[in-house]
Amino acid sequence: MRTIRRDGWTVADYDSEQILHELGHRDAAARVNRARRRHPVRRAWRTLRTRLHRPTPEPTPCIDWDAARAAADAVNRGDGDEADRIIQATADPRMTAFAAFRFIDVH
Known part of the structure; x- marks a missing residue:
C-alpha cells in the first residue's frame, strides 16, 4: 500500500478525504493532495486581475x-x-x- 504525504493538511482537508472515502473513492487522499497542489496559471491570473483593477496611487512629488x-x-x-x-x-x-x-x- 502506498503512503500519502499529508504535510500541512488542514481540518478541511481531512474532512474532504473522509467524504471522498465515504463516496467510494479509493484514492481519496491522492485527490485531496492533487486539489492542494499549486496552480500557477490560476495564481498568475489572480495577480494580473488584481493589478488591473487596483487604483493607481497618486505620484509622490520629489523632494526639492x-x-x-x-x-x-x-x-x-x-x-x-x-x-x-x-x-x-x-x-x-x-x-x-x-x-x-x-x-x-x-x-
Whole structure:
C-alpha cells in the first residue's frame, strides 16, 4: 500500500478525504493532495486581475533638495520664518522639511 504525504493538511482537508472515502473513492487522499497542489496559471491570473483593477496611487512629488538645503541654512542662521517660507513654496513641504533636518547643524 502506498503512503500519502499529508504535510500541512488542514481540518478541511481531512474532512474532504473522509467524504471522498465515504463516496467510494479509493484514492481519496491522492485527490485531496492533487486539489492542494499549486496552480500557477490560476495564481498568475489572480495577480494580473488584481493589478488591473487596483487604483493607481497618486505620484509622490520629489523632494526639492536645494530648497531643503536653503531652509536648513536659514535655520542654522536662526531665521525660522525664512526657512518656513522656503519650505512652504515647494511641491511637498512636509517631505522637504523632513529632508532639511539632514542639513541642520547641531552643536
